[in-house]
């Protein structure tokens with residue numbers, strides 16, 4: 302898969318969790334992370350986000366301003382989202398496919414917050 306921000310290659314990484322294994326896609330160039338919706342849903346219980354996220358590269362710093370991107374799965378424009386509780390956190394979502402985080406954004410989520418957020422997010426999508 303191609304990174305929606307820098308068009309670098311995204312590599313699949315498989316994480317083991319108590320609920321089974323989860324595959325995410327991580328960009329080798331800017332270290333952005335893509336979650337498919339189903340993948341995000343599996344993520345719960347014990348899971349360490351620091352295994353997959355890091356502080357990013359110089360490229361990823363430029364990406365914070367780049368919000369106008371297309372979904373790597375369907376090519377449709379993604380919706381920029383800001384967390385109302387943590388305004389510095391911004392990421393992009395496709396309601397049908399998943400969400401994209403810049404490198405470094407992910408570690409800003411506390412573990413519990415992140416899991417709550419995914420649940421709320423998936424719930425919100427399902428209501429549509």
Ligand SMILES: [Zn+2]
Pocket residue numbers: 304305306307308309328329330331332333
């Ligand atoms: Zn990238």
Ligand SMILES: [Zn+2]
Pocket residue numbers: 372373374375376377395396397398399
């Ligand atoms: Zn999509």
